[in-house]
Amino acid sequence: xxxxxxxxxxxxxxxxxxxxxxxxxxxxxxxxxxxxxxxxxxxxxxxxxxxxxxxxxxxxxxxxxxxxxxxxxxxxxxxxxxxxxxxxxxxxxxxxxxxxxxxxxxxxxxxxxxxxxxxxxxxxxxxxxxxxxxxxxxxxxxxxxxxxxxxxxxxxxxxxxxxxxxxxxxxxxxxxxxxxxxxxxxxxxxxxxxxxxxxxxxxxxxxxxxxxxxxxxxxxxxxxxxxxxxxxxxxxxxxxxxxxxxxxxxxxxxxxxxxxxxxxxxxxxxxxxxxxxxxxxxxxxxxxxxxxxxxxxxxxxxxxxxxxxxxxxxxxxxxxxxxxxxxxxxxxxxxxxxxxxxxxxxxxxxxxxxxxxxxxxxxxxxxxxxxxxxxxxxxxxxxxxxxxxxxxxxxxxxxxxxxxxxxxxxxxxxxxxxxxxxxxxxxxxxxxxxxxxxxxxxxxxxxxxxxxxxxxxxxxxxxxxxxxxxxxxxxxxxxxxxxxxxxxxxxxxxxxxxxxxxxxxxxxxxxxxxxxxxxxxxxxxxxxxxxxxxxxxxxxxxxxxxxxxxxxxxxxxxxxxxxxxxxxxxxx
Amino acid sequence: xxxxxxxxxxxxxxxxxxxxxxxxxxxxxxxxxxxxxxxxxxxxxxxxxxxxxxxxxxxxxxxxxxxxxxxxxxxxxxxxxxxxxxxxxxxxxxxxxxxxxxxxxxxxxxxxxxxxxxxxxxxxxxxxxxxxxxxxxxxxxxxxxxxxxxxxxxxxxxxxxxxxxxxxxxxxxxxxxxxxxxxxxxxxxxxxxxxxxxxxxxxxxxxxxxxxxxxxxxxxxxxxxxxxxxxxxxxxxxxxxxxxxxxxxxxxxxxxxxxxxxxxx
Numbered sequence: 001x002x003x004x005x006x007x008x009x010x011x012x013x014x015x016x017x018x019x020x021x022x023x024x025x026x027x028x029x030x031x032x033x034x035x036x037x038x039x040x041x042x043x044x045x046x047x048x049x050x051x052x053x054x055x056x057x058x059x060x061x062x063x064x065x066x067x068x069x070x071x072x073x074x075x076x077x078x079x080x081x082x083x084x085x086x087x088x089x090x091x092x093x094x095x096x097x098x099x100x101x102x103x104x105x106x107x108x109x110x111x112x113x114x115x116x117x118x119x120x121x122x123x124x125x126x127x128x129x130x131x132x133x134x135x136x137x138x139x140x141x142x143x144x145x146x147x148x149x150x151x152x153x154x155x156x157x158x159x160x161x162x163x164x165x166x167x168x169x170x171x172x173x174x175x176x177x178x179x180x181x182x183x184x185x186x187x188x189x190x191x192x193x194x195x196x197x198x199x200x201x202x203x204x205x206x207x208x209x210x211x212x213x214x215x216x217x218x219x220x221x222x223x224x225x226x227x228x229x230x231x232x233x234x235x236x237x238x239x240x241x242x243x244x245x246x247x248x249x250x251x252x253x254x255x256x257x258x259x260x261x262x263x264x265x266x267x268x269x270x271x272x273x274x275x276x277x278x279x280x281x282x283x284x285x286x287x288x289x290x291x292x293x294x295x296x297x298x299x300x301x302x303x304x305x306x307x308x309x310x311x312x313x314x315x316x317x318x319x320x321x322x323x324x325x326x327x328x329x330x331x332x333x334x335x336x337x338x339x340x341x342x343x344x345x346x347x348x349x350x351x352x353x354x355x356x357x358x359x360x361x362x363x364x365x366x367x368x369x370x371x372x373x374x375x376x377x378x379x380x381x382x383x384x385x386x387x388x389x390x391x392x393x394x395x396x397x398x399x400x401x402x403x404x405x406x407x408x409x410x411x412x413x414x415x416x417x418x419x420x421x422x423x424x425x426x427x428x429x430x431x432x433x434x435x436x437x438x439x440x441x442x443x444x445x446x447x448x449x450x451x452x453x454x455x456x457x458x459x460x461x462x463x464x465x466x467x468x469x470x471x472x473x474x475x476x477x478x479x480x481x482x483x484x485x486x487x488x489x490x491x492x493x494x495x496x497x498x499x500x501x502x503x504x505x506x507x508x509x510x511x512x513x514x515x516x517x518x519x520x521x522x523x524x525x526x527x528x529x530x531x532x533x534x535x536x537x538x539x540x541x542x543x544x545x546x547x548x549x550x551x552x553x554x555x556x557x558x559x560x561x562x563x564x565x566x567x568x569x570x571x572x
Numbered sequence: 573x574x575x576x577x578x579x580x581x582x583x584x585x586x587x588x589x590x591x592x593x594x595x596x597x598x599x600x601x602x603x604x605x606x607x608x609x610x611x612x613x614x615x616x617x618x619x620x621x622x623x624x625x626x627x628x629x630x631x632x633x634x635x636x637x638x639x640x641x642x643x644x645x646x647x648x649x650x651x652x653x654x655x656x657x658x659x660x661x662x663x664x665x666x667x668x669x670x671x672x673x674x675x676x677x678x679x680x681x682x683x684x685x686x687x688x689x690x691x692x693x694x695x696x697x698x699x700x701x702x703x704x705x706x707x708x709x710x711x712x713x714x715x716x717x718x719x720x721x722x723x724x725x726x727x728x729x730x731x732x733x734x735x736x737x738x739x740x741x742x743x744x745x746x747x748x749x750x751x752x753x754x755x756x757x758x759x760x761x762x763x764x765x766x767x768x769x770x771x772x773x774x775x776x777x778x779x780x781x782x783x784x785x786x787x788x789x790x791x792x793x794x795x796x797x798x799x800x801x802x803x804x805x806x807x808x809x810x811x812x813x814x815x816x817x818x819x820x821x822x823x824x825x826x827x828x829x830x831x832x833x834x835x836x837x
Binding site: 006009010012013016020024033037038039041042044045046047048049050051052053054055056057058059060061069071072073074075076077079080081082083084085087110164179264537 | 573574575576577579580588591592593594596597599600601604607608611620621622629663715717719722726735737738742743746749750751752753754757769771772773774775776777778779780
């Protein structure tokens, strides 16, 4: 008798636990409210009504926003245990509550790394932040206009009209057809009636053709208007003040750069390493790792293409567009899901260069575009971009990858000689102060490790025929980072530290102004309040990678402690 | 959702070291706490079934400014203590939302309020212990939910706590409480806040065929005598139950198929 009762209770307990697990996995309430409820009297849980409360919390919400994870369900004793989480997807959170902390560094407790100070800012192709001047909001380029009909096509269309309707014009035909209808025509003979039917059919055909012509005209007008608007925007952009060169580092900056901060990354678990991204980057690159690896970020690993980067994010130093393209192509072939481009000190991408990149991105469907060729072939991917007034030609840049697969640039390059390289003032000035920068860059950042040869300067890395640029397509999501420096970790890990001590001084802009364009772009943008909260924390470096996306709670970030650089106080 | 059995806090304890599943549950709790921690919630609504239980299943919202307690259970775990700051404004807002919606909710103030701390028991301390490092910047709202009938008052109705939970009226009322909680979290006052609902809950208590006898207030044993009082004590549960050999999944499934019947009326 007792054994029967025991088995009955045990079975009910198992059924109850399974039903709860079913409910948590599927969010189908019948698992809890029907199946589990039936088993409650025998299973005797202590918190069935609390689970019903949770079910009420979830009731009426879109289940698609939840990410369910059943972490554990077990019954080590007579008590069943369940650990589960229902968390909203990051990209479905409202902008104002979308958190900025997307992951932690996978570092052991107490591990210390040495990093250098960094001043960097982030953008992506969707947003462009001109750190040194006015925010540039590039308009969406109009789609490539549909080619104007050739004369042969026009003639053939006219021929079709001529074939169907003789030499009549559509308007005259319409007038005639409306005048031709009348009650007296019903008394005509059968053959005439058949002719009338045929004429009716032809009339309807003509009307259809007429409508199609009108729609084509409208479409053409819209394209012309868009093109005119784009040209006006180009004119407006031309009038904008030129980007002022970054001033050479001050003495204080040099001293700052010489200090190697001791950063305890375990403090970053408080949420100082922040990934903010727009939705498209969000989905495809940055947070991809986070969602899969339980919000643990490995994106900071700075790997070379030759290494295993499949499914990871490559952090590279790209000095030129060509270099960027080269590394992106290599990375994409290796299975990399995203690239964070950190500009070296001499990587000062101009607005014109950015426009080229953007045009490359916008006109993927342009004739000559080789969307898939980047990841499948070794040929350079180039296409037609729109004209943008560029005066600065990027300097440096590697000419080939270590395996020699990629030869970017659509035109023959000038021979690489040491003399042809344009030394960067910034680079030269920083050589003494940051002796490890170059080595680290070659060690970790550069895909093409052509240490033995000088990087030749190309006279025209972006070839223009006067109207169009030959651009480089980026096959994978790229987060744009311009940095004067980056943080290096001895094991190859690289982090970019937003050092807002330097943010305000050399830039000359407040964070509010700097981030204003992000706000303008909307989506999940920063608010001014969010950004300006960085300023009151001068003694802390806050690392974040912002692609112009979701605003986070900077207030809590301010209190998060961020990187503990209190030890650097001794430098003064 | 986190379990609240204190033994999950120390899976390597000698008494429970032979239960590998406990270690698994412990690690899962740590992982869940990581998920919560890295989202840095502004407020965490902790729903506990073992807090202050008021008659007729009144929902109790702790109104003290802070709370503390230990996971003391069955003579052990008393050294595991937490203290957390309660979000008074959020508690007031939630209580008002409950009342406005017609829920049977009352504010619960321990020791007359003031600087006194609300007392937490093991059912609250165990989940909070895993979130110990965010107690400094996340505030809590504690909801203690009793059952409509039964439990301490169930002897009158000869109804166990579990049976009372599954009554249709209780389910309906709890669903409403959850909906109000959800609406409150979405309300304007909580805009730009990240609010988490943490449910302290265990599953069945009758695994291995023993829960039914242990948890009933009165039960007749095979020899016709009443179950000894210690069978109902936590000490018995902690010392005796772990020695039980849990049934294998195969036998559980077999018993499920063989003996499962609809609950008795």
